[in-house]
Amino acid sequence: MKAIETLRKDFPILHQQVNGFDLVYFDNAATTQKPRAVLDVLMHYYECDNSNVHRGIHTLSHRATVAYEAARERVASFIGARTEEVVFTRGTTEGINLVARAWGDANLRAGDRILLTEMEHHSNLVPWQLLAERTGAELIFLPITGDEGLLDLERLDVLLSDGVKLFAFTHISNALGTINPAGELCRRAREKGVITLVDAAQSVGHAPLDVMDLGCDFLVFSGHKMCAPTGIGALYGRFDLLQSLPPFHGGGEMILTVDWLHSDWKRAPHKFEAGTPNISGAIALAAAMDYLDAIGRDAIFAHDRELGAYAADRLRELPNLRLLGPRDERSGIVSFHLNDIHSHDIVSFADHRGIALRGGHHCTQPLMRRLGLDSTTRASFYFYNNREEIDRFVEVLSEIQTFFG
Amino acid sequence: MQDLADLYQAVILDHNRRPRNFVAMESPDRVAVGDNPVCGDHYTVFLRLEGDRISEVSFQGAGCAISKASASVMTSLLKGKTAEEARKIYEKFHQMVTTGEVDPENLSDLSAFAGVYQFPARIKCATLSWHAALNAVADPEAGKVSTEE
Missing domain, CATH: 3.40.640.10 (Type I PLP-dependent aspartate aminotransferase-like (Major domain))
Structure with a gap:
């Protein structure tokens, strides 16, 4: 796969600040961004x-x-x-x-x-x-x-x-x-x-x-x-x-x-x-x-899974975090519940650090009830995301735990 | 830029951590449920009435910090109020969370919610339990309110 930094240049929207921070776009399962070639x-x-x-x-x-x-x-x-x-x-x-x-x-x-x-x-x-x-x-x-x-x-x-x-x-x-x-x-x-x-x-x-x-x-x-x-x-x-x-x-x-x-x-x-x-x-x-x-779907899939596994490992470092989804072989979608902090509080806070997440039932209300949850927070990755962004995201979650703790 | 501290003021964080009157009431006169199916916020408000006056009010349930703190502050404020007084307090509160204008006549802990207006997606969180409570006061048959109906 081409270097991520090269690919990111194809996406004008990624190069902006949100609430004073470089945008980290982790809502790709909802919708992905569009490259210049498509525009x-x-x-x-x-x-x-x-x-x-x-x-x-x-x-x-x-x-x-x-x-x-x-x-x-x-x-x-x-x-x-x-x-x-x-x-x-x-x-x-x-x-x-x-x-x-x-x-x-x-x-x-x-x-x-x-x-x-x-x-x-x-x-x-x-x-x-x-x-x-x-x-x-x-x-x-x-x-x-x-x-x-x-x-x-x-x-x-x-x-x-x-x-x-x-x-x-x-x-x-x-x-x-x-x-x-x-x-x-x-x-x-x-x-x-x-x-x-x-x-x-x-x-x-x-x-x-x-x-x-x-x-x-x-x-x-x-x-x-x-x-x-x-x-x-x-x-x-x-x-x-x-x-x-x-x-x-x-x-x-x-x-x-x-x-x-x-x-x-x-x-x-x-x-x-x-x-x-x-x-x-x-x-x-x-x-x-x-x-x-042109990027290669094999390479995209490998990158997604690599980021998914990395994010899961980093999230497991946080106390009181309930991680959902498979232990091995997960995609680039990571869903979790943090302490008793509601997902919308997490998403609002992360947004103020420039990180776009999704909180809620993800259009799966019966599944949430099956798992005994009202909602989860979800980060979802694509080929233009990288490990540094995940590190920032985990730091902010740690900050959130202190803030609402 | 909206400031996070405007939304999550210390009063709100405190009521979220230690919600007041957070208990199911035995033999209440009125019970109302407030649901936000979009985010899963779900509260039950219990009321005891003496004539036209709210003599006891408590709540239970789960949701975000804004909705829980709002319900907690509400229960502290509504005790001892008549239905009409309760409605007036709510009207001021609603005005504040939709415009950001704080009534100088002091809304006590409610003024902590003034920052909510900068976050339109969160206004429903702040008003959910109020809708449930006021519906229950006004209508003995009111069982449930939803933000999406």
């Missing part, structure tokens, strides 16, 4: 090529269409999919809702079961709750092992039996930093004929990922957690599955012919993209993927 692509699109896609005859429309569809090819190559298996969405949440609506309504009925895990983000829980209410299907959960936050794999085969039609799980937990064995989970589900959906929001921009290697049926992610803008993401679906599904939203772009009472749809993936899409977002997402591949 330039956005600017270029709006300055030179901006137009609506697909039906335009004029030159700008042609350019925008070519760039938009090239972005789809780029996303496909980034995750090892075929181009027609990539649906552009607003992000992970919309991708999951699309599957819950289009696949779920067509395939589930009363008595069927949906298997989730206890560590899912609300976005991989609430859409299934809504689906269960519509169809009479039932939700069941693969448990975690406690504070270490590992999935209890011994329970998996039993839970996968018994009427389970879909298994949806997160690849890397946003709240615990656990890296789940996604390939093994997909394989064991497929052996039982269970459809899988992988929430790759925290993994696709941080680690090498190939949908064919994973053996998943659906995979969803957001661009903004991998150096691209907000409002763009993608859904991967096995082509035969996508093609068999009814549309999600109706409108322009997704139709072939429309009559007063009936319309015909395009093939997948366009049948799922009603309305003018986020063209600039898709193009910027492709640029972000180029940027990440």
Whole structure:
């Protein structure tokens, strides 16, 4: 990997002071920062090529269409999919809702079961709750092992039996930093004929990922957690599955012919993209993927894990700190509870030292209750973070313990 | 730049460390719960009434330093007040945490919360237990208030 200092130069936002201190940005699991290369692509699109896609005859429309569809090819190559298996969405949440609506309504009925895990983000829980209410299907959960936050794999085969039609799980937990064995989970589900959906929001921009290697049926992610803008993401679906599904939203772009009472749809993936899409977002997402591949996803993953392990070691030095997540093999997400100090007090204090953290339930309220916590404080790293920043962060936590002690 | 010491004044840190009237009341006349689902702050306020007057008030629960200290100060202030007096104190308090203007007529320990207005995300922390308590005073059926409803 290029030197961190060189990479940091690509991110204008990192070079500022917040509350009188050099900014330390440790909220990457919420959203990452955007490199100059991605910002330039956005600017270029709006300055030179901006137009609506697909039906335009004029030159700008042609350019925008070519760039938009090239972005789809780029996303496909980034995750090892075929181009027609990539649906552009607003992000992970919309991708999951699309599957819950289009696949779920067509395939589930009363008595069927949906298997989730206890560590899912609300976005991989609430859409299934809504689906269960519509169809009479039932939700069941693969448990975690406690504070270490590992999935209890011994329970998996039993839970996968018994009427389970879909298994949806997160690849890397946003709240615990656990890296789940996604390939093994997909394989064991497929052996039982269970459809899988992988929430790759925290993994696709941080680690090498190939949908064919994973053996998943659906995979969803957001661009903004991998150096691209907000409002763009993608859904991967096995082509035969996508093609068999009814549309999600109706409108322009997704139709072939429309009559007063009936319309015909395009093939997948366009049948799922009603309305003018986020063209600039898709193009910027492709640029972000180029940027990440130039660094190397193996190198990014190694750096994340190295910082995660270093932060965990340093945090264990603090008295009365309850560290969540796996002992070994953690990602660059570190979540903890410090004395009885509320996470929002910690985050407010750290902000005054220029350090951006996140406190709260991390959109995992049931998980927090399962662990007996109201909230945790989370630091999440990316390739532009370094050990010196973690040292500063641990010093500030020590200061916080004294302040509120 | 907002100063951390403006938000976390000594009075607030003290009430956070040693909250006053921090006990569940036996046979209260009114009980109200204040919830902030966003951050998990959760308090139960207990009230005993004599006619229109609050004769006893206590609280239990957990949350950030701002919410806990605010609840603690509130319980000290509301004892002996009528419903109308309590509402007036709250109106001054709310005015202060949203504008930073301190009433010269002295809000006692409440003035420690004047710095909260510089931290808009924390205003709900400061007012949570007040909402619960005033709702309970006004309405015998009030059971629960949430910052998100």
